[in-house]
Amino acid sequence: MSEQSPYGASNGGWAGRPPAAPPKKRRKWPWVLLVVVLLLIGGCVGVVALLAKGVSDESERTVRIRYEVTGTAEGVAISYSTWRDGDMSTNQETARSLPWTKEVTTKGFIKGGSLSVTLGQSGGKAACSVTVDDNAPRRATASGTFATATCSGF
Known part of the structure; x- marks a missing residue:
């Protein structure tokens, strides 16, 4: 015979309320x-x-660019370009004698340019140099008739 609870129900099943389910784990x-x-x-x-x-x-940011040409050549053609506020500015000059210098300031996301020196029919020697702010200069040399020196990549 099965045990009876004081309330008259048998203990063969649940005694009152069902057992509590384990709590659900939150993910x-x-x-x-x-x-x-x-x-x-x-x-x-x-x-x-x-x-x-x-x-x-x-x-x-504003930068200072110094273009410089030195040497013994006469009548050299000098061409320099500079980015200014997103536009390329190119200038050409003829120097009867050297040294020649030009300093410009520029700003804008794109900066830099190039400097080219072409010797004339009389030849000679020339060196170009471009310095941006106080950084190391970019240099190139040329010698002989119609030789060209180009400083770029600054």
């Missing part, structure tokens, strides 16, 4: 995924903001 991976996605988005926004500030600062 943690959606929250972890949300945090990871938010961190990635925040990091991307931070990187974009830093890049934008760097580009803005560089486009507003």
